[in-house]
Amino acid sequence: MADRKMTPDILGSLLGGSDQEPPKRPEDKPVSQPTIKPEYHNTGIPAYHKDSKTVDQHTIKTVSYKKKPAKVEEASGDKIKATYYIASEIVDSLEDGWIQLRKISPKEVRGQVSKSLIVEMALQEALDDLRSKGMDSKISKRIMKGR
Numbered sequence: 001m002a003d004r005k006m007t008p009d010i011l012g013s014l015l016g017g018s019d020q021e022p023p024k025r026p027e028d029k030p031v032s033q034p035t036i037k038p039e040y041h042n043t044g045i046p047a048y049h050k051d052s053k054t055v056d057q058h059t060i061k062t063v064s065y066k067k068k069p070a071k072v073e074e075a076s077g078d079k080i081k082a083t084y085y086i087a088s089e090i091v092d093s094l095e096d097g098w099i100q101l102r103k104i105s106p107k108e109v110r111g112q113v114s115k116s117l118i119v120e121m122a123l124q125e126a127l128d129d130l131r132s133k134g135m136d137s138k139i140s141k142r143i144m145k146g147r
Contacts, residue, residue, distance in 0.1 A: 094115055094118060094119070095115070097118060098113065098114070098115050098118060101113050101118065126138070126139045127139075
């Protein structure tokens, strides 16, 4: 097998950028360079970018829904994302209420029940009550009493 020619390393030549002729004998092989390892970034630390918002800036984004929410009385086609601070107990209660509503809903509307829909309807009810009763509304009394 001494007559056999060495197979050229075409891929190594292409990727390594080597213009040299491949070695003809194993003794003539050049010393290979150490393999370059990819750089791993620590993804557990949040990155701060120049476009990051501070706490006092409001985040509002326009979103579109493919499905219409289940029977919203005054549903407008435009929805926006609004961020507010809510007590963690209320967030937990919202999660429990959402699960309970999905369990008792018929299968046809179960997928349309969302936390956003619950919050939207609850706010609409509270604001309608405020408009009609003013100081005698539930939300006004709770706010004046200090929750």
